[in-house]
Amino acid sequence: MSMNKPSGMPDESFFRPDEKGPLGRFFAPVAGYGVTITSMFEPVVTEQYPFETPVIAPRFHGRHKLNRYADGLEKCIGCELCAWACPADAILVEAGANTPDAQYSPGERYGRVYQINYLRCIFCGMCIEACPTRALTMSNEFELAEHTRAELIYEKQDLLADLQEGMLAAPHPMVPGTTDGDYYRGAVTGPTQEQIEWVRENRPHDPSLDSAAVVKEAQ
Numbered sequence: 227m228s229m230n231k232p233s234g235m236p237d238e239s240f241f242r243p244d245e246k247g248p249l250g251r252f253f254a255p256v257a258g259y260g261v262t263i264t265s266m267f268e269p270v271v272t273e274q275y276p277f278e279t280p281v282i283a284p285r286f287h288g289r290h291k292l293n294r295y296a297d298g299l300e301k302c303i304g305c306e307l308c309a310w311a312c313p314a315d316a317i318l319v320e321a322g323a324n325t326p327d328a329q330y331s332p333g334e335r336y337g338r339v340y341q342i343n344y345l346r347c348i349f350c351g352m353c354i355e356a357c358p359t360r361a362l363t364m365s366n367e368f369e370l371a372e373h374t375r376a377e378l379i380y381e382k383q384d385l386l387a388d389l390q391e392g393m394l395a396a397p398h399p400m401v402p403g404t405t406d407g408d409y410y411r412g413a414v415t416g417p418t419q420e421q422i423e424w425v426r427e428n429r430p431h432d433p434s435l436d437s438a439a440v441v442k443e444a445q
């Protein structure tokens with residue numbers, strides 16, 4: 227009685243070992259060297275990190291940044307939308323109320339406490355999509371190794387963007403006659419003389435005063 231081969235089974239030749247000719251058998255013991263020697267003449271693909279900085283894609287999702295407006299006020303308004311959007315529960319925001327004596331951002335509120343826990347963050351970018359003022363963006367920076375777990379919880383001062391040339395450190399009043407909408411639409415292009423005078427009166431030793439005054443005079 228003949229046994230029928232189940233359908234889908236490969237032919238017997240499929241399992242037969244690869245049979246070499248006399249030349250193949252002669253060189254078989256050193257065949258592996260062929261691969262080694264050939265690869266010696268191929269271009270090297272090893273990246274020399276950290277001695278050479280690797281090329282990062284422009285839209286790479288690196289560590290976050292809390293941005294500022296051109297006059298130095300913070301863009302974050304403490305709305306917590308980023309925290310609600312985060313699937314990893316990595317963001318903590320606590321808002322504070324802006325006052326005439328301490329205006330950190332345009333409008334009523336600012337981000338008083340802002341933390342990102344990089345032990346949880348999966349760099350998905352949902353938070354930056356949720357941010358209504360484009361306060362939160364992601365940079366290309368990927369070197370986030372630290373020595374302790376606590377150091378990987380970044381506080382607001384770790385995330386806040388550096389002051390650019392001509393910016394005036396917050397807090398200070400908004401540009402007179404403007405609204406938070408004007409700020410969002412890019413109508414504010416730098417600190418005004420009134421803002422500079424306010425900081426000079428309230429924080430005469432603020433290090434950002436000199437730069438702001440010099441840039442203002444040059445305009």
Ligand code: SF4
Nearest residue numbers: 312347348350351353
């Ligand atoms: S990138 Fe994703 S995981 Fe990281 S803080 Fe933003 S929303 Fe959360």
Ligand code: SF4
Nearest residue numbers: 302303305306308357
């Ligand atoms: S970063 Fe954006 S979304 Fe998050 S609290 Fe600030 S303004 Fe709101």
